[in-house]
Amino acid sequence: MLNKIINLTVFFTGGAVLVLEVSATRTLSPHFGNTIFTVSSILSVVLGALAIGYLCGGKLADRSPHLSLFFGIIWLGGLTVLLMNITTKLFLDTWFSGLGNMLGPLLASLLLFFVPSLFLGMLSPFAIRLKSEQGQTQKIGSNSGEVFFFSTAGSIVGSLMTGFLFIPNVGVSRIILLTGLSLLIVGSAGLFFFKFNKRYLISIIVLSFILSGATLIFSERPLIAGEIYHAEGTYERIAVADNTPNFEGRRTLFLDKSASSVIFLSDGSPLATLYAKYLELGTLLEEEPENILVLGGGGYAIPRYAKQLFPRAEIDVVEIEPRLFELSKKYFYLNDTSKITNYVQDGRMFLANSQKKYDIIFIDVYSSFISIPSHMTTIEFFALVKEHLSDKGMLLANVIGSLDHSNNRFFTAKIKTFSSIFPNTRIFAISDPQSLEPQNFVFVATKKGENNYIEIAAKQSKSLFLSVVSSYEVERAKINLDKAILLTDDFSPIEYLVAPLVALY
Template sequence: MRKGSLYAWWDKYRLQSIVFVTGAAILVIEITATRILSPFYGNTIYTVSSVISVILAALSVGYWKGGIRADAKPTFQEFYNVIFKGGISLFVLYVLSLTILPIASGLFSIRTGPLIWSMVLFFMPGYLLGMLSPFAIKLGHEFRPHMGLGTMSGNIFFWSTAGSILGSLLAGFVLIPSIGISAILYGTTTLIVLLGGCGLVSTTTGARRRDAIFFLLLLLIAITATFIIARNADLDPRIRYMKDGVYEKLTVLDSIYAGRPARFFLQDRSGSGAIFLDGKDLTFDYTKYYALYRFTNPELARALVIGGGIYTIPKAIHGERANAQIDVVEIEPELESIAKEYFDLTETTSIRTHTMDGRRFLRESKDRYDLIFSDVYFSLYSIPTHFTTREFFQNAKEHLAPKGIFMANIIGSGATSDESLLFSELRTMKDVFPYVYVFAAESPASTQVQNFIVVGMADQLMPGIEERIRTSTDPFLASLNSHIFPIAGRSLEQYDILTDDFAPVDHLVTRFIADQNDQHAEESIPQRGRFTQFEGANAMTDIRTIVALGSREIGSEGNNALGNLLLKRMQDLHIDAARDSWVHVTDDNRPIPLSNIIARYNPEAKKRIILGTHYDSISRAYRDKKDPNAYMPGANNSASGVALLLEAARTLSLDHASSTLGIDFVFFDGEEGATALGGGDPNWTPLGSTHFAAMYPALYLAGKPDHAVLFDMVCDEDLGIAKEAYSYNAAKEEQSRFWDIGGALAPLVFDHSVKHKIGDDHLPLIAAGIPSFLVIDFDYEPWFNTTNDTPSHCSANSLTLVGETLMHYLASYQ
C-alpha cells in the first residue's frame, strides 16, 4: 500500500479502528480484573458480579458524559486527549494493583471488598474509554454528514463491540495463559497511551506538541520501569516456578514446614500441596485419609482422583497398589508437568491425567472405581460450586464399584449456626449416600476452619469402624478415632440440600466468616489476604522438638542447642538473624554467658514491632509436690512462646504481599533469672530483656520500635487469657486491639478483665519507654513449673487461636 493510500485508508477508517482497539482494551481489562482481585477475595460470585457491575456502570456514565463532551468540543484533539487520559488511568490501575491492593485488601470482607476495589481500580478506565463511542459517532457525523446518523452509530458500535469480542477471547484463550496478568496490564496500558499520545502529537503544533511528546515519553518510561520492577519483585530466592495458569497464578517455592525443609505449591495465595524434601512421608494429614480404602477394599484396582494438585494422593496410591489404574482429572493444564518437575511424580502408565472438568469426566466416563477422591477445594474462598451439589455426589456414586467408596476433602467449620456450608454439604451427601462418615483433620471440637474428610458409601462397608481403627496396625489409621466428627443423632434438616439449581456456596462462606463465634466477627477481624494460615499443629511439633532437647536453663547444652536451632530456622526462612551475646556478672561475681536471638523480618521497614518470648527454662520443677528437684520439661512455660513465634515467622515468610511493617523476633535468654528459678527466686530479674532494653537504641537508629508484644505460656488445653495489669498501663490501646481481635475469634478465651500483675520480659521494655504488653495464660494449675509441664497438656487448637489472633493483629497494622 502506497503512502497516500495508507493515509486515505486511515482517514476513512480511523474512528472504526480506534473504537475497535479501545473496545478490545476494555474487555481485556474486564476479564483480567477477576484475576487481579481473586488472590485477595477468591473466585467468588461477589468478585465476578462486582467487576461486571462496575465496568457496566463506568461505561454507562462514560457514554453519557462522552456525548456531552463531544457536543461541546467535537475535535480529534479532544478525542485523543480522552484516550490519553484513559491510558493514564490504566497506569494508575497497574500501580495500585501492585502496591496498595496487596496491603489494603484486608480492610474489607470478601463480600464488600471486590465491589470497593472494583470501583477504585476499574471505574475510571471504563468511564474514560466508554466516552469514546459517542465521541466517535459525533466526529464521524461531523466529518461525513452524508452518512446518516443511524448508519454512523451502527458502524461505530459494530466495530467497538467486535473489538470487545476479540479482547474477551484474547484475554481468556491467549493472553492470561501465555504472558500473565502483569504483562497484560503493561501491554494494554502502553497501547492505549501510545494511541492517545500519538494522536495528540499529530493534532497539536508548536510548544503544545513538544509538551505532548515529552509527557508521552516520560509516561512510557514510567510504565516500562513499573513493569520491570514488578517482574523483578517476584525473584524470591525460594521460588522455583511462577506462572499465570489458565485459572490461577501457579507458584512453587521452598520453605520450612514442621521444622523440616519442604516444597509448597500455591494457587494464587492459597497453599494447594507440599512435600518434604528430606523424606517421602506425606506433609498434610488430610492427604493420608485415602488409606481408608484398606478397610473396604484392600485389593483396590481402580481409583479416580478429581483435582490432581501436585499428585500427592495418586502417588501415594500408586506406591501401595503399583498395578492399580489411577485416573486423575485436573482442569489446570500445567499441573501434571509441574508435579513431574518439582514434586517427584514419575512417568508411569498406571497414572493417567485427563485435563478437563471433573463433572464432565464423570458424565462421559463409563468406568467404575474402588475409590473416588474429590480434592478440588484449595481454599475457603475458592470453592467450585458444582462440586458441592447433590447431582455431583449422585454422579460419583454411580461410578463406584461394588465395594467402592467416595471421599471428599471439604473445607469448613464444625461451628453450629443457622446456616453452615459444612452441614449443608453433609446433608446433601446423606441425601445421596446411605452411609456417611466424617473425619476432622484437626479436631472435632474445633470451631475453626479446617479440612473435613467425608466418606460416602452405597453399602455399609465399614461396620464397627471405631474398633477397626483402634486395632489397625497403621499408626495414622489407628489415630483416627479421635478425629471422628459425630453426625449420628445430629439433626441436619434445617440446612439446605445443595443442588445445581440452588447452591449458595459464596453466601454460606461469607456468613461463616461474618458469624464465626460472634455476629460481628468480620468487622472485628482484619482479613489478612494471605494464602496461608497459622498452623497450630506445626507449633505443637516444635514444642515436642524443643522439649526433646532437655533442660534449656541458662548455660546448658540444651539452651545452646535451642539457640542454634532458632538461628537456623530463621535463616532457612530468609529472615536476617543473629546472636547478641554478652556475659552477665551476678552480685557474687559469677559470670553467666547469655545470648539473645534477634531476627528481623522486612529489615528496611521504618515502622517496627517487636515480637518477643524467652527460650530458657527453669532449672528444676520447684513446684512439684513429689520431686521439686526434678527436671522441668517447660512445654508451656518456655517452649510454647518459642514455637508460636517460629510458626508466625514461617507464616509471614510465605506472604509475598508487599509490607510497610517491620517485625523483630526477639528470643530472650535468661528470663528465668540468674538462678534459673523464675518466680521461685525472690530476687528474680529477667536478664535477656534487661540487656536488650539497655542496648536497643543501637539497633533502632531510625527511632525506637512502635511497641512490643510478648508471649509466654500460650498452649494450655484449657486456654484462658486475661489482660495483664502492667501491660494495661503501658500499652492499653495496643493491648485492647489484640484482645478485640482475639475475642472475635474466641470470645471464651480472651478475657477483657485486668487480673494479674506478672513479672516477665515486658517489664524492662516498658521501663525503657517501649510500650509493651504480655499475652499469657497464667492459670496453668496444677502443671505450672512441675514435671507435668509436658506437651501432653498443650493444644494445637490453643496455639492456632493465639497465632491467628497475632497474624490478624499484624495485618491490622499493614
C-alpha cells in the same frame, strides 16, 4: 481517511475495554476467589463506568469536538490502566484483605477499574461527534451505527483473544501492562499527527515510558513469599513456594493464593498433605483396590500416596488445570507416573462420559473457600459419583469447613447433601474434632453396607495412623442440620454460604 482512522481507533479501544474486563476477573480472583460476587462486581463497575463515560463524553464532545482531546482521552485511559496495575500490586492485599468475598471485590473493582473504563467509555460518543464534524451531519444514524459496530466488534475480538490466547500465554500483569502501553502509544500518535503542542507531547511521551517501566517492575513482584515459580494457568494463578509462613520446611502449591498441595522439603513426602493419610483406610477393603479415581490433582500428592499404598492399582487423575501434571513432575516429586493416567478435564464431565467403576474415589476439589466448583457440590453430582463406585468401594472427600455454628452454613449444607446420597457418611477432622476454627475434614463413605472400617482399623492396627484415626471423628450428633440447605444443580449458593468463613480465614 479520517473516518477510517476513527473507526479503527474505536475498534481498538473497544477491544481494550473487554481485555481489561476479562483480565479483571483474574486480577481479583487470587484475593477474593473466582466467585459470582467477583464477576458481578466487575461487570457492575465496568458497566456503570461506561454509562457515565458515554454521558460525559457526549457532553464534552459537544463543547470541544477536537481530535487532540479525543486522543488525549485515549492517552489518559492508558495512563490509568498502568496505574491500575501498580495499585493492584501495592494495595489490593493491604486495603481489602479483611473485607471478605462480598464487599471486597466490589470496592476493589471501584478502585481499580472504574476510572479506566470511564475514560474508554467517553470515546464512542466523542467519535460520533467527530464524524459529524466532517460534514456528515445528515448521516448521524449511520455514523452512530458505524461507531457502535466497530467498538462492539473490537470488544468481541478483545474478549476472545484474552480468554483463548493472552491469559494462557502472557499472564495478567503483562496483559494489563501491554494494554495500557498500547493505549498510550495510540493516544500519543494521535496527538502527534494532529498537531498537538510538541512541548507538551514530549513530556507525555517521557511520562509514558516512566510509567511503563514502573509497571513492568511491579508486575514481576511475587504475590507469595518464597516463590520459586509462578505462571498464569488456564483457570487460576499458579505458584510454587518454599518455606512460606505456616509451611516452614515444606514446599507448597498455591492456586491463586490458596494452598493446594504440600510436600516436605527434606524428603518430598506427600504426607505433608495431611488428609492424604486417609487413603490408608483403603487398605481395609475386602479386596485390594484395582482402580482408583482422584478428582483434583493439584500437586499430585494423593495419586503419589495412592501409588505407594496400592502399587498394582490403576490410578486415574482428573485435573482441569493443564499445567499441573508436568509441574508436579518438576517440583513435587511425581517421578514415577506408570499406572497413573492423567485427564485434563472437568471432573463432573469426566464422570458423565465414563462407564468405569472405581474401588476408591478421592474428591479433592474443595481445597479453598474462595474457589469452590459449585457444580461439584450438589446432590446430582454425588449421585453421579455413586454410580461410578464399585459395590464394595470407598469414597473419600477433602472438605474445608468449621464446626462453629455461627459460620458453618457451607459445611452443614455439604454434610446434608453428601449424606443424602451416602447415608453412612462419617466425618473426620484433620486437626481437632473439638476445634471451632476452620480446618480440613475428610468425609468417608461406602456405597453399600455398614461403614465400619474405623472400628476395623482400631482392632487391626495396620499402622499408627489407623490405630488412632477414630479419635479424629466428629460426633454427628453435635452437628445440627435442621436449617441446612440441600445443594442442587438448580440451587447451590456456594459463595453466599462460605462468605462468613472467608471473612475469618
